[in-house]
Amino acid sequence: xxxxxxxxxxxxxxxxxxxxxxxxxxxxxxxxxxxxxxxxxxxxxxxxxxxxxxxxxxxxxxxxxxxxxxxxxxxxxxxxxxxxxxxxxxxxxxxxxxxxxxxxxxxxxxxxxxxxxxxxxxxxxxxxxxxxxxxxxxxxxxxxxxxx
Numbered sequence: 510x511x512x513x514x515x516x517x518x519x520x521x522x523x524x525x526x527x528x529x530x531x532x533x534x535x536x537x538x539x540x541x542x543x544x545x546x547x548x549x550x551x552x553x554x555x556x557x558x559x560x561x562x563x564x565x566x567x568x569x570x571x572x573x574x575x576x577x578x579x580x581x582x583x584x585x586x587x588x589x590x591x592x593x594x595x596x597x598x599x600x601x602x603x604x605x606x607x608x609x610x611x612x613x614x615x616x617x618x619x620x621x622x623x624x625x626x627x628x629x630x631x632x633x634x635x636x637x638x639x640x641x642x643x644x645x646x647x648x649x650x651x652x653x654x655x656x657x
Contacts, residue, residue, distance in 0.1 A: 523651075530632075533632065534628070534632055535549045535550075537628055537631055537632060538552070538624065538628060541623055541624050541627065541628060542620055542623065542624070544623075545616070545619060545620060545623065547616065547620060550583065551583065551586070551587060552617070552620050553573065554569070554573065554580070554583055554584070554587065555587065555592060555593075555609065555613055555616065555617045555620070556617060557569060557572055557573055558593060558607050558608070558609055558613075559609055559613075559614065559617050562606075562607065562608045562609060563596060563606035563607060563608045564606065564607050565598060565601075565604055565605070565606055565607070566580060566581060566584060566604075566605065566607065567604075569607060584607065587613070590612075591610055591612050591613070592609060592610055592612055592613030592616055593607055593608065593609050593610060593613050594607075594608055594609075594610050595607060596608060
């Protein structure tokens with residue numbers, strides 16, 4: 510009898526490859542960011558808040574496709590580092606809105622400058638420029654909403 514993970518990978522081989530590429534990207538990103546004492550996940554959250562601020566935790570959870578409980582723990586760590594603040598939500602008396610502090614914005618910019626284009630180049634170093642273009646085109650086609 511085959512193991513469950515083998516059966517799943519046989520049913521969705523493209524899904525498994527996408528997961529592996531994403532893991533490689535996160536590993537590379539973590540290596541780039543480790544000198545700054547920030548994880549790839551924390552950087553992703555900071556970037557999302559910076560783009561959407563102010564944003565509620567529930568909306569951020571939806572944007573990032575992560576569990577709200579796990580995100581709340583991450584937000585607590587980022588707040589402890591002084592990188593984000595919680596503000597009262599004027600439309601929801603029990604809710605909060607998230608915004609980066611000046612230190613959080615500075616950390617986000619520092620991470621961006623550290624990573625730059627290097628991560629993309631490292632991730633695609635075994636591909637030709639045409640292959641990168643084709644891969645991007647095909648991946649966008651896979652995730653595109655059906656237009657029929």
